[in-house]
Amino acid sequence: MSEPKKIRIAVVGCGVGREHVQALTGLAEWFEVVAVCDLDANKARAVASEFGVTGVYTDYAELCRRDDLDVIDLATPPFLHYAQVLEGLAAGKHVICEKPLVGSLKELDELKLAQEKAGRILMPIFQYRFGHGxxxxxxxxxxxxxxxxxxxxxxxAWRRRADYYSVPWRGKWQTEIGGTLTGHALHTHDMLTYILGPVKTVFARMNTRVNPVEVEDCASVSLEMADGSLASLSATVGSAEQISRHRFCFGNLTAESNTRPYSNSGDPWVFTGDSPEAQAQIDAALAQFEPLPEGKGGQFYRFAVAFNNGTALPVTLDDARSSLELLTAIYHSAYTGQNVALPITNDHPFYGGWAKYFS
Ligand SMILES: NC(=O)c1ccc[n+]([C@@H]2O[C@H](COP(=O)([O-])OP(=O)(O)OC[C@H]3O[C@@H](n4cnc5c(N)ncnc54)[C@H](O)[C@@H]3O)[C@@H](O)[C@H]2O)c1
Structure with missing residues (x-):
């Protein structure tokens, strides 16, 4: 079998983007990181020199003009994603983009149209999905x-204090787009819908108690799922001990995650059968589990396989839409004090985003 053609990729934004470069260079059989880009030349140079990347850019438009790039991977602040995705697609590149992809269902629908018109891939990042647990x-x-x-x-339940919010784009509706629900719990809430499917109704309360910022830093949300089950979400950046935890009660089993804040989708999870027979079936099924790479590397690996084979992407725009729709419903419920039903249609007051209502 012939070797797959290496995907030539550039990473934009060298904060968490450094982790992207690290994950991609760890998949050297699939990817060649040909450039990094950051407004801050020192940050770009530091990441380039750490991982042996030859191209260093401070101007995104200049990077987009390179004609030897397959994919642009955006790890820039949220308020830039919409325009940078459009610019990357218009330059004929495939685009990968960090969460939150955008700040409204309207923008997401526009990106989907642009992506279809360009005939290019647009993949959002949701790497928590790939933990083995x-x-x-x-x-x-x-x-x-x-x-x-x-x-x-x-x-x-995470911990974020003044040092975290000293970065100018964080803590503000217009630039971070939301608080802990948008910036942190987006992953853990995506894990819930990844397993259970769509949400039917939402009731949410939120407030800002931990830091002197605009956006919410505590939230309590009650969900009715389309499958008829109930779910409860709590999110804060005010927890001295950081944890993320999922607990699913099903008819035949209870599943409980580990509590590592940033990798609770990984092993170990405890699966407790409701009877010895159920436990035996669970154990037999799990004995057949075939582990694939986890985390960002896991998502990039699956992307490379899909890219080379023309098969389904590991995370799609429909996944980003479900996440954004839940977020929209949560903010609308918190704003109005009402129960909010999904789906959110394009005549909904928050279809164009929620930030302007809270700013
Ligand atoms: N998936 C995850 O687990 C995860 C974790 C952390 C952050 N994120 C997301 O990644 C994104 C970046 O977050 P961060 O914490 O790295 O932020 P950051 O502020 O630490 O880093 C962003 C970088 O982008 C650079 N930048 C800003 N404008 C630019 C432009 N026009 N062109 C090129 N570079 C530009 C900045 O100089 C900065 O170095 C956010 O959307 C955030 O929500 C995701």
């Missing part, structure tokens, strides 16, 4: 071994 639960669900969902809880 969550993948095992996905396997059990797909094999019909979970039984019906009853109740699920998701806790995202």
């Amino acid at each position: 969550l993948q095992k639960l996905k396997l059990l669900k797909e094999q019909g071994l979970t039984g019906p969902a009853y109740l699920s809880t998701v806790e995202t």
Whole structure:
């Protein structure tokens, strides 16, 4: 079999973008990181020299003009994503973009049209999906071994203080687009819908108690899922001990994640069968589990396979839409004090985004 053609990729934004470069250079069989780009030349040079990347840019437009690039991978602040994705697609590049992809369903629908018109790929990042614990639960669900969902809880209790908010774009509706629900719990909430599917209704309360910022830093949300089960989400940046935790109660089993804040989708998860027979089926199914790479490397690996084979992407614009739709409903519920039903249609007051209502 011939070697796959290496995907020539550039990473833009050298904050968390450094981790992207690290993950991509760890997949050298699939990717060649040909350039990094950051407004701050020192940050770009430092990442380039750490990982042996030859191209260093401070001007995104100049990077887009390179004609030997397959993919642009954006890890810039949220308020830039919409315009930078459009610019990358218009330059004929495939684009990968960090979360939150954009700040409204309207922008997302516009990006989908632009991506279709350009005939290029646009893949959002949701790397928590690929942890082995969550993948095992996905396997059990797909094999019909979970039984019906009853109740699920998701806790995202992280710690962020003044140093974190000293970065100018953070903490503001116009530039961060939202607070802990948008910036942190987006992943853990995506993990819930990845397993259970769509949300039917939302009731949310939120406030700002931990830091002197505009955006929410505490939230409590009650969900009714389309499958009839209930779910409860809590998110804060005011937790001295940082944890992320998922607990799913199904008819045939309970699944509980580990509590590592940034990798609770990984092993170990505890799967407790509701009977010895159920436990035996769970254990037999999990004995067949075939681990693939996790985290960002896991998403980039799956992207490379899909890119080379023309198969389905590991994370799609529909996934980003589900996440954004839930977020829109949560903010609308918190704003109005009302229960909000999904789907959010294009005549909904928050279809164009929520930031202007809170700013
Ligand atoms: N998936 C995850 O787990 C995860 C983790 C952290 C951050 N993020 C997301 O990644 C994005 C970046 O977050 P961060 O924490 O790295 O922010 P950051 O501020 O630390 O880094 C962003 C970098 O982008 C650079 N930049 C700004 N404008 C630019 C432009 N026009 N062209 C080129 N570079 C530009 C900045 O100089 C900065 O170095 C955000 O959307 C954030 O939500 C995702």
